[in-house]
Amino acid sequence: MGSVSNNTINTNVKACSPLTGAKRLREMLKDPSKVVVCPGVFDGFTARLALAAGYDALYMTGAGTSMSRLGWADLGIATLNDMKSNAEMIASLNPSVPLIADADTGYGGPIMVTRTVTQYARAGVAALHIEDQVQEKRCGHLLGKQIVDREIYFSRLRAAVMARDQLQSDIVLIARTDSRQTYGFDEAIERLQEAVKIGVDAVFLEALQTKEEMEKVCQIMGETPVLLNVVPGGVTPEYTIEEASKMGFRIIIYPGLCIGSVLESVGKELKLLKTTGKSSPRSSANGVKDAFNLCGLQECIEIDKEAGGKAYATVGK
Template sequence: MATNGSNGTSKPTAVQKLRAMIADKNRVIACPGVYDGYTARIALQEGCDVLYMTGAGTTMSVLGMADMGVATLNDMKTNAEMIANLNPDIPLIADADTGYGGAIMVGRTVTQYMRAGVSGLHIEDQVQTKRCGHLKGKELVDTSVYASRIKAAVMAREAARGDIVIIARTDALQSLGYEGAMERMRAAVKEGADVAFLEGVTSKEMAEQFCKDMAPTPCLYNNVAGGLSPDFTAQEAKGVGYKIIIFPALVMEVVYPAVRKAVREMLDEGKPKSVEKSGYRYSPKELFEVCGLKEAMDFDVAAGGTAYSNGA
């Protein structure tokens, strides 16, 4: 338990909060997919109590490349660490792709994510040159290799003497069918995975069957706009039997048309007129306030600084 230095009382850590949320039978955990500090700050400002760092969004925002297995452990861990520490009280679940190598590398990935302040991560069974789970042509490692990834993750967690929620993801549905995917899910849970994640579910009936077959292991649902799976709301996912639902493309999907339109207007009309038509223009100060301007100024004043004593 973390200690509050001001009064000596203890409060739960972010990962303890996440585990308590998973154990709560009356709730479903809905996580917006964020990919940088700005989108994470907006989600936090709106009151989200769990965040999800999307691997696809991280790859596109950090590297400017499609989600084709090009992001490294350092790319992902650095981004996750920054997001997780914007508010250490809020749990962050982060994509960890394949674990970025063999058992030793998977162990290093888990240790690095834990030290970065990440509360949960998911590891999948694609080959190292993976691709987005909602694209075709995915290749898988053998079940034994996948099971060893999960075992390595659990071993690393124990060795680090800390905690992180280990989510086992399988992309086997597309090529091996439901029973083949379930064989892998069961192997992952046997090795100590906390949560089961079947990627690419194609119907409500399959989703219900999956949650039933995996019980009592909690299950995660991936809602990808325009992807292979049904467009469940958080409450619909709960009704099916899921404990966690992530919306990895939520922010990307909103940002893309808005930015594209504004840039097009700037090029064609001299300035982004659609922003003007919205009836409101955001000043730099207002935008900075999303990212903690007031808190930083208050901190400076409280520490005896004078740079912001007259405001900004």
């Protein structure tokens, strides 16, 4: 008997969902008044919390994936297999909710980029972004980034577009450039303009430094959707969703949203136990049961019951 995959049990969406995440995202981007807001998630638990909060789309952060799965900072250590398997698990929790996933540099030359796009598309990812850093990349808001030549970057994007088209996939391709910090705003714009000619669906200018730059990139890119990366404490000024929408941004991601919350709350709880010898009142059995319910306990019990099973008859009581 074969093993059961993450996609086998999907308790949040009916099997006959009319739209996949990729198709739904494309529908969202067709509406010029719609802004796609994505909290950054990095595992099944944070993804479940975001889904329960009612978000229309999610963003799988590469930094969060590297730290949660490997325990290491975002320095290009996570591989295609690390990223793809995490994205597939998150996307499977509710396939009708679009998941935008970090794909770093595509993990190699054109052949590897083709493989990356193919695997992400088959994993149910709605969109991915590919950047122009060297393979030994780092978080977009850290200093000292090294950028590849234009033609290397464009070859990555051409490979991604070819893979999407050959698959006849709806996956949304986002061209990300980190060249603003090293070569300036104009170079970054020219790279993105060429990316649109190559055939990407949206663009992402990382580490914008002023409000004027934020407004200008949206004006220049016209009808092409522009993604805004919101990193509190980063180099890009932070504005509300409404303010960013008025500037022209169509996709807004908050990659560190859950990272910061977990770092603060869990760190505080661990310190409390270490110093006082007991946990806070909320760290109780009821809290664990609430977490189980968040992660599909009742739906699994119902599946077992409808199939005639009795193994979990008393679990939910």
